[in-house]
Amino acid sequence: MTTRRRLAVQALLWSGYMAVSLAMVASFQPVNGSLVFVMLCVGAGLFAASEGLRALALWQRWLDRSPRSLLFCLVFMPPVFAFGLQLALYGVNRAGLWLGLLEFPPNMPHGWAVLASYTVNTTILLWLWMAVWVGLQMLDRWRLGEIAKWQAEAAARELELQVLRAQINPHFLFNALNNLRALVNEDPARAREMLSRLSNTLRHTLQHSAKERVPLADELAVVRDYIALEQLHHEERLRVDWRVDPATADACVPPMLLQLLVENAIKHGIARTPGGGVVDIAIRRHGATVSVVVANPGRWAPGASEGTGLGLVNLRERLVRAGGAGAGCQVTEANGRVTVAMDLAA
Structure with missing residues (x-):
């Protein structure tokens, strides 16, 4: 998948997630500009976190590691990124409230317990994303491996046929031409x-x-x-x-x-x-x-x-x-x- 296509799929995925989340919030309470802003930050953060996990996995060659090491990375790295994302969102919310730029409903939950809850939710999302990405990468590697195997077999077969042609043609060509030369007059x-x-x-x-x-x-x-x-x-x-x-x-x-x-x-x-x-x-x-x-x-x-x-x-x-x-x-x-x-x- 090309970079442009991958980024477009990512944008579509997390935009859909934001739309569904806003629709769920709207079913319980009115949606104002502050909630839309926060949800945009959430979508952008998920986009950045998933791309960051992908870049880290490629840089550290997770897919080339042993199954145990790969499983360790897949289990423990998404929570780290999820916590970092929610911590950044928490800081943005607190700063917006302090500066008077954001306004949330008075009954909206907040605090460290909410931060932990959102971190768990984000971790689950990133786990699912990583599972799909790793699966697609493994499938692509298997496909490329199969193509390489068939190309190698085709090359070996062609080399074998070239060897056979080289074995057969010179074996009798010289004698045949000499005999034909003598036979032309006779x-x-x-x-x-x-x-x-x-x-x-x-x-x-x-x-x-x-x-x-x-x-x-x-x-x-x-x-x-x-x-x-x-x-x-x-x-x-x-x-x-x-x-x-x-x-x-x-x-x-x-x-x-x-x-x-x-x-x-x-x-x-x-x-x-x-x-x-x-x-x-x-x-x-x-x-x-x-x-x-x-x-x-x-x-x-x-x-x-x-x-x-x-x-x-x-x-x-x-x-x-x-x-x-x-x-x-x-x-x-x-x-x-x-x-x-x-x-x-x-």
Whole structure:
């Protein structure tokens, strides 16, 4: 809330209080100029006291203190301000009467007992005001904290996607361009086809990676393009066995997950296995869950210095965040083949 708006709300609040108080007094006795003057002083004093409490709370950082210390300040400081306000009003009344400027009804109570009574009433008002102010401040802090948390998560997600893009693009771009250059003279038609596949792969990497979910059909199309480009480099060493359940046609998945699995399978399986081998890609639906399994020849050595543990860590984190209930990822090795299986909500 801006300063101008806050002061306007304060003025409206205490003006309303003055109007209600004068109306209550008028129901018992006539209201003269002296009573109006005193009530104006009361409203101005409450305005000043509430603003003073707010300034003190901000200056001494009450909201950053422990709950016990905050409670102590909220309980004991409003009475101090209330007593100071009523003492000042008492002095104004006595001076006005002595100078003949104020005139009150003869039956109007006065004295120290009345001062104490008014102090209690003012304390209650300031307690209520402080309770509302502290509540609004806590709510605003919680809201700003939630915004900061979501901004941090969005920044982390964007950084993660940038890391994924940096991991994927340079991995095959150099070889793809070299192979395309050699293919231009040998088979121009195929070179144009492979150039289109490379364009599709890069466009998917740049555009779809910023989304939470993409259709599985789009992810499969770009992975097929990616594999075709890698087959230019590995030739007969890279063979792919696709088993895609037609029931998954309408599924949506987090972008680039399948591409990351296939990239790891080729980089750490096919490229390191003499004679290459087969990459198995199986996608099936089990009720509301889609299972994706990618298997390749090789060995699984978690924590090895030459491995790409970061990619799998990112994969697991993205599955937990975007894959829905039951999402997960497992890596196993058996009979000379490494299998990565992930389950996620469709």
